[in-house]
Amino acid sequence: xxxxxxxxxxxxxxxxxxxxxxxxxxxxxxxxxxxxxxxxxxxxxxxxxxxxxxxxxxxxxxxxxxxxxxxxxxxxxxxxxxxxxxxxxxxxxxxxxxxxxxxxxxxxxxxxxxxxxxxxxxxxxxxxxxxxxxxxxxxxxxxxxxxxxxxxxxxxxxxxxxxxxxxxxxxxxxxxxxxxxxxxxxxxxxxxxxxxxxxxxxxxxxxxxxxxxxxxxxxxxxxxxxxxxxxxxxxxxxxxxxxxxxxxxxxxxxxxxxxxxxxxxxxxxxxxxxxxxxxxxxxxxxxxxxxxxxxxxxxxxxxxxxxxxxxxxxxxxxxxxxxxxxxxxxxxxxxxxxxxxxxxxxxxxxxxxxxxxxxxxxxxxxx
Numbered sequence: 503x504x505x506x507x508x509x510x511x512x513x514x515x516x517x518x519x520x521x522x523x524x525x526x527x528x529x530x531x532x533x534x535x536x537x538x539x540x541x542x543x544x545x546x547x548x549x550x551x552x553x554x555x556x557x558x559x560x561x562x563x564x565x566x567x568x569x570x571x572x573x574x575x576x577x578x579x580x581x582x583x584x585x586x587x588x589x590x591x592x593x594x595x596x597x598x599x600x601x602x603x604x605x606x607x608x609x610x611x612x613x614x615x616x617x618x619x620x621x622x623x624x625x626x627x628x629x630x631x632x633x634x635x636x637x638x639x640x641x642x643x644x645x646x647x648x649x650x651x652x653x654x655x656x657x658x659x660x661x662x663x664x665x666x667x668x669x670x671x672x673x674x675x676x677x678x679x680x681x682x683x684x685x686x687x688x689x690x691x692x693x694x695x696x697x698x699x700x701x702x703x704x705x706x707x708x709x710x711x712x713x714x715x716x717x718x719x720x721x722x723x724x725x726x727x728x729x730x731x732x733x734x735x736x737x738x739x740x741x742x743x744x745x746x747x748x749x750x751x752x753x754x755x756x757x758x759x760x761x762x763x764x765x766x767x768x769x770x771x772x773x774x775x776x777x778x779x780x781x782x783x784x785x786x787x788x789x790x791x792x793x794x795x796x797x798x799x800x801x802x803x804x805x806x807x808x809x810x811x812x813x814x815x816x817x818x819x820x821x822x823x824x825x826x827x828x829x830x831x832x833x834x835x836x837x838x839x840x841x842x843x844x845x846x847x848x849x850x851x852x853x854x855x856x857x858x859x860x861x862x863x864x865x866x867x868x869x
Contacts, residue, residue, distance in 0.1 A: 515577040524556040526670035531642040544568040551614035555582035562594035569595035576757040605632040615643035621703030624686035630659040631683025642674035699767035717834035724796035737765025744774035755783035785820040825868035
């Protein structure tokens with residue numbers, strides 16, 4: 503393959519020598535699917551889970567047009583667009599939500615296997631329901647992140663499953679013969695008085711993770727009748743604040759498409775959708791400087807499967823930008839990560855509100 507995969511960048515996501523924009527699994531998926539892709543017409547190729555554009559742009563360079571793409575992280579969409587512009591491939595694809603439109607009539611699907619079996623189940627069911635009768639799915643990943651259970655999920659929606667030879671610690675599952683298709687529906691659980699909804703792949707699923715639970719035990723009533731739930735996940739904090747404080751308005755945001763869909767379902771299930779705005783946003787990019795008085799945050803600390811302490815400080819910086827002087831950032835974090843110094847430096851004076859065997863809750867006041 504002559505396509506310059508190594509030229510791709512992760513920007514605006516975190517970049518570094520140990521954070522490549524593509525890997526051997528992308529190359530194997532492209533090689534295994536080359537013959538099938540060569541026979542496609544416009545709009546017959548769908549790409550799901552393409553981290554930063556390797557699968558989409560290499561296919562476009564090979565001649566594919568009107569490619570439909572779904573990426574869960576907003577930064578993935580932004581990186582794909584930036585890489586396409588740099589390589590002169592803008593206009594060869596369109597980013598879509600994970601719904602019937604992205605899969606309709608697809609004959610070939612290139613899929614980076616998600617770590618969540620529920621996410622894979624949602625994708626497989628969607629393709630089986632809306633793809634062409636002869637659709638072929640090339641689902642690949644790094645062997646260390648693949649399980650036999652993934653084969654079982656695909657067999658639940660496809661008649662035939664072939665497994666390729668491993669190469670450079672990567673493998674591809676090839677699925678044909680769609681059956682038993684279905685559109686994704688969120689799981690739904692009642693936790694205390696709160697209904698939690700989650701589509702496949704949302705962090706913590708239809709439950710309340712222990713860090714969020716600890717944060718909720720200590721959050722006060724936000725001042726000025728407004729609050730922001732940053733990196734909102736399934737919307738548990740936003741829905742909880744809105745139900746506790748009937749006059750409160752909440753802006754909840756996350757860069758994950760599945761998180762945003764889940765959060766919208768959660769706030770609707772709890773009857774507070776009229777007071778909670780849920781948006782897909784890269785941190786708080788759509789919010790004005792010095793426009794908020796109260797932000798709650800349970801920051802993620804993984805990039806893919808790896809712990810990376812560079813994520814939270816970026817969220818702290820954007821929270822500091824959006825907070826008014828005197829505004830408060832309430833944060834829960836794994837105590838081993840020792841974020842207090844960063845919060846002091848980036849936001850302002852920070853005090854510990856609570857601490858248990860695993861988590862710390864702090865409040866930082868914007869200086």
